Amino acid sequence: MNAGNKIAVFRKEHFNAAHRLFNPSWDDQRNEAVFGKCNNPNYHGHNYELMVKLTGEPDPETGFVMDLKVLSDIIKEHVVERFDHKNLNLDIPYFKDLNPTAENICMVIYTILREKIDLRFGIQVRLYETERNFVEYPVDIN
Amino acid sequence: MNAGNKIAVFRKEHFNAAHRLFNPSWDDQRNEAVFGKCNNPNYHGHNYELMVKLTGEPDPETGFVMDLKVLSDIIKEHVVERFDHKNLNLDIPYFKDLNPTAENICMVIYTILREKIDLRFGIQVRLYETERNFVEYPVDIN
Amino acid sequence: MNAGNKIAVFRKEHFNAAHRLFNPSWDDQRNEAVFGKCNNPNYHGHNYELMVKLTGEPDPETGFVMDLKVLSDIIKEHVVERFDHKNLNLDIPYFKDLNPTAENICMVIYTILREKIDLRFGIQVRLYETERNFVEYPVDIN
Amino acid sequence: MNAGNKIAVFRKEHFNAAHRLFNPSWDDQRNEAVFGKCNNPNYHGHNYELMVKLTGEPDPETGFVMDLKVLSDIIKEHVVERFDHKNLNLDIPYFKDLNPTAENICMVIYTILREKIDLRFGIQVRLYETERNFVEYPVDIN
Amino acid sequence: MNAGNKIAVFRKEHFNAAHRLFNPSWDDQRNEAVFGKCNNPNYHGHNYELMVKLTGEPDPETGFVMDLKVLSDIIKEHVVERFDHKNLNLDIPYFKDLNPTAENICMVIYTILREKIDLRFGIQVRLYETERNFVEYPVDIN
Amino acid sequence: MNAGNKIAVFRKEHFNAAHRLFNPSWDDQRNEAVFGKCNNPNYHGHNYELMVKLTGEPDPETGFVMDLKVLSDIIKEHVVERFDHKNLNLDIPYFKDLNPTAENICMVIYTILREKIDLRFGIQVRLYETERNFVEYPVDIN
Numbered sequence: 129m130n131a132g133n134k135i136a137v138f139r140k141e142h143f144n145a146a147h148r149l150f151n152p153s154w155d156d157q158r159n160e161a162v163f164g165k166c167n168n169p170n171y172h173g174h175n176y177e178l179m180v181k182l183t184g185e186p187d188p189e190t191g192f193v194m195d196l197k198v199l200s201d202i203i204k205e206h207v208v209e210r211f212d213h214k215n216l217n218l219d220i221p222y223f224k225d226l227n228p229t230a231e232n233i234c235m236v237i238y239t240i241l242r243e244k245i246d247l248r249f250g251i252q253v254r255l256y257e258t259e260r261n262f263v264e265y266p267v268d269i270n
Numbered sequence: 271m272n273a274g275n276k277i278a279v280f281r282k283e284h285f286n287a288a289h290r291l292f293n294p295s296w297d298d299q300r301n302e303a304v305f306g307k308c309n310n311p312n313y314h315g316h317n318y319e320l321m322v323k324l325t326g327e328p329d330p331e332t333g334f335v336m337d338l339k340v341l342s343d344i345i346k347e348h349v350v351e352r353f354d355h356k357n358l359n360l361d362i363p364y365f366k367d368l369n370p371t372a373e374n375i376c377m378v379i380y381t382i383l384r385e386k387i388d389l390r391f392g393i394q395v396r397l398y399e400t401e402r403n404f405v406e407y408p409v410d411i412n
Numbered sequence: 413m414n415a416g417n418k419i420a421v422f423r424k425e426h427f428n429a430a431h432r433l434f435n436p437s438w439d440d441q442r443n444e445a446v447f448g449k450c451n452n453p454n455y456h457g458h459n460y461e462l463m464v465k466l467t468g469e470p471d472p473e474t475g476f477v478m479d480l481k482v483l484s485d486i487i488k489e490h491v492v493e494r495f496d497h498k499n500l501n502l503d504i505p506y507f508k509d510l511n512p513t514a515e516n517i518c519m520v521i522y523t524i525l526r527e528k529i530d531l532r533f534g535i536q537v538r539l540y541e542t543e544r545n546f547v548e549y550p551v552d553i554n
Numbered sequence: 555m556n557a558g559n560k561i562a563v564f565r566k567e568h569f570n571a572a573h574r575l576f577n578p579s580w581d582d583q584r585n586e587a588v589f590g591k592c593n594n595p596n597y598h599g600h601n602y603e604l605m606v607k608l609t610g611e612p613d614p615e616t617g618f619v620m621d622l623k624v625l626s627d628i629i630k631e632h633v634v635e636r637f638d639h640k641n642l643n644l645d646i647p648y649f650k651d652l653n654p655t656a657e658n659i660c661m662v663i664y665t666i667l668r669e670k671i672d673l674r675f676g677i678q679v680r681l682y683e684t685e686r687n688f689v690e691y692p693v694d695i696n
Numbered sequence: 697m698n699a700g701n702k703i704a705v706f707r708k709e710h711f712n713a714a715h716r717l718f719n720p721s722w723d724d725q726r727n728e729a730v731f732g733k734c735n736n737p738n739y740h741g742h743n744y745e746l747m748v749k750l751t752g753e754p755d756p757e758t759g760f761v762m763d764l765k766v767l768s769d770i771i772k773e774h775v776v777e778r779f780d781h782k783n784l785n786l787d788i789p790y791f792k793d794l795n796p797t798a799e800n801i802c803m804v805i806y807t808i809l810r811e812k813i814d815l816r817f818g819i820q821v822r823l824y825e826t827e828r829n830f831v832e833y834p835v836d837i838n
Numbered sequence: 839m840n841a842g843n844k845i846a847v848f849r850k851e852h853f854n855a856a857h858r859l860f861n862p863s864w865d866d867q868r869n870e871a872v873f874g875k876c877n878n879p880n881y882h883g884h885n886y887e888l889m890v891k892l893t894g895e896p897d898p899e900t901g902f903v904m905d906l907k908v909l910s911d912i913i914k915e916h917v918v919e920r921f922d923h924k925n926l927n928l929d930i931p932y933f934k935d936l937n938p939t940a941e942n943i944c945m946v947i948y949t950i951l952r953e954k955i956d957l958r959f960g961i962q963v964r965l966y967e968t969e970r971n972f973v974e975y976p977v978d979i980n
Contacts, residue, residue: 134834134835135799135802135803135831135832135833135834135835136831136832136833136835137798137799137829137830137831137832138829138830138831138832139828139829140827140828140829141828142400144314144315144316144400145314145315146288146312146313146314146315146357147315149901151899151900154899162900162905163900164907165354165355166355168355168356168357168361170288170356170357170360170361171288171313171315171357172286172287172288172315172354172355172356172357173286173287173288173289173313173314173315173316173317174286174315174316174317175315175316175317175400175401183835186797186799186800186803189719190719190730190731190795190797191717191794191795191796191797191799191800192797192799193799193831195730196798196829197732212307212314213307213308213310213314214310214312214314215288215310215312215313215314218312219310219312226901227900227901228901229896229900229901229902230847230906231845231847231896231901231902231903232896232901234845235845235896258284258286258317259317259850260849260850260851261847261848261849261850261906262847262848263845263846263847263848263903264845264846264847264848265845265846266844266845267844267845267846267893267979269835276692276693277657277660277661277689277690277691277692277693278689278690278691278693279656279657279687279688279689279690280687280688280689280690281686281687282685282686282687283686291475293473293474304474304479305474306481325693328655328657328658328661331577332577332588332589332653332655333575333652333653333654333655333657333658334655334657335657335689337588338687339590368475369474369475370475371470371474371475371476372421373419373421373470373475373476373477374470374475376419377419377470401424402423402424402425403421403422403423403424403480404421404422405419405420405421405422405477406419406420406421406422407419407420408418408419409418409419409420409467409553411693426826428740428741428742428826429740429741430714430738430739430740430741430783431741433617435615435616438615446616446621447616448623449780449781450781452781452782452783452787454714454782454783454786454787455714455739455741455783456712456713456714456741456780456781456782456783457712457713457714457715457739457740457741457742457743458712458741458742458743459741459742459743459826459827496733496740497733497734497736497740498736498738498740499714499736499738499739499740502738503736503738510617511616511617512617513612513616513617513618514563515561515563515612515617515618515619516612516617518561519561519612542710542712542743543566543743544565544566544567545563545564545565545566545622546563546564547561547562547563547564547619548561548562548564549561549562550560550561551560551561551562551609551695568968570882570883570884570968571882571883572856572880572881572882572883572925573883591922591923592923594923594924594925594929596856596924596925596928596929597856597881597883597925598854598855598856598883598922598923598924598925599854599855599856599857599881599882599883599884599885600854600883600884600885601883601884601885601968601969638875638882639875639876639878639882640878640880640882641856641878641880641881641882644880645878645880684852684854684885685885702976702977703941703944703945703973703974703975703976703977704973704974704975704977705940705941705971705972705973705974706971706972706973706974707970707971708969708970708971709970751977754939754941754942754945757861757864758861758872758873758937758939759859759936759937759938759939759941759942760939760941761941761973763872764971765874837977
């Protein structure tokens, strides 16, 4: 197998969710100082754009690394169905004790997908909270 | 004054908010049937993009219909500051008894801005709830 | 009923299709002169973006003019399912004797949707053939 | 001829230019107060996006209102070639005594194109100075 | 030469083409099962966006790694002119026996460009089949 | 500290500026031959989009690598305030003897930000001169 034949494929999906940023071990004043308006106890929300990068070698019979329809279905079943139109703090157990910053949401999504995608594929997750604020995990993709 | 010199100017702003769609006079079953996942009692959210169109004649001394910096400041002061990082149902009195659909949010924003902008200018508000779902009010701009 | 309460709602969908521009009553030379590379007899293709505007009054019980999920379903059932991943010239009977220019595709889509959407709603169709070339029908929406 | 067959076609082009906003009959202080940082005497610049809308009836032989390649060539020859990579204040005679606000640039482009495009077609020009600031002339298209 | 001075420059181009996905050594049923609607024997099509990344050191006299006008001309001459408004399966010899998936098209474009661009520059090709499906080759750029 | 926990965060900002490309040690003819219309002595301009990538480990108490509001403020204070609505050649000392190509502007911005951001964070700067022409420095982020 020749590493030089590796190619990356990307699929974008999206979900809309509410969240609130705060650290339950801090008092209100410190939460307000650090998280500002993101700390609104009544929540606010975002249209999250999710971009999943997957690396591997194209199958010589299909020309696909992975059919992007299949990748889309995996993302939809395990991420979008769980997160879309939800309150991340209240409805998603991962964020019961974890602040739903873009960084933490991205790492949770990576963890979810890493378990569902064969290890011969490298994966990387980019999550847009807004068009101007986004994050990517991991930094390197293997 | 010659109507033929009228020109339209546009300014886009954005805000991020949580909301929930439901009709309090209906039971849960009917709310679920009509509003589906938008009815999540824990709320979900969006990055709202707001585009305000204003029509009028350019001032011959400045070449501006209205300095878009001024229009931006009006929108920010009266809409964005009030709506951004808020829960529309809980934090915004307009939606105490009004379902915060894109249609109703757009008409509320129009009402707010119409009071703050001189009547010699026509205005129209377009509100994007997502890139693929948006609304515009009024249908005609006078 | 007060016309001043009319609001416009928009839904975007997309489909990918092949087409070829030519006039069967012309010879090859004239088709080549008029349609240039769009006349390739082996076809070329586009990602078409379709934006449907619908005008009406919000229902006071729901706050919707029409649930955009419903509008999306109508567009998907009657347009996207028929046009997506198709060869417009060969697979779509409307274009058996009609050149599939953006103008003609847009007017056909309008005709299809006008029959499926209640006449109390005005509709207008915008079709993007590329990001820089697009069309809209009708010019005025009633 | 049936007005109901009118359809609109759009073509987007772009140009990059420098400009400065000021009124030569005002003193520096007033120019600074009104135009702020846009009054920098050394100029600043923009990537202008230009969208031309043209209305008319499709030609039954071609299915085109106007071949968008032809419309693109008209815009490039008469607007883009003259404005691109230019200093609007210094290089474009139209702005010798006219402040190059988005409004005035848009109206000048309309005037240029109106002379080059057959009067049986309606035209309207939208000019984006930035993604968030743009203008459109005329308000109604005939 | 100091690797720390390397910088990446990018140029985006686009082409519109028709294609069909299938494996000629399979029967219709298996092609249908694997490629679904992408297997339409009458073809479908896309607006392909092509982004070429080139790495190298800026020339101290010009400040350019490579004039992006030059890079654009190379891409246009060797890729866009050959692929635009074509049927990839029928008109492009590379795909006579190679399934024109996004992966294979991307690798072919890389091969074409790698022969035309000096080896002191690293290159990487990203190809968007739709806004939500895209690929990149090679995974690492040297 | 576990490198595997590193994540990248991104913030986009923008500024509008004028510039001219030329090499003062060359005569007009050579500058014209190399820089073409970018050499206009009266300047032209762009809407520059600036994307800053920062890598590091999320703070376990906040879930942030760096609050993107803080990163935004650093970029605005040290880059946008200095470059926005300016003539890069005349108003920005860095370009007194350095040709303001996208490559050089990007490397200058990197240098400015690298001094203001703690060295435990890796940074990389992407600068869009237009939607189709952009650059990124450094090639690798540590």
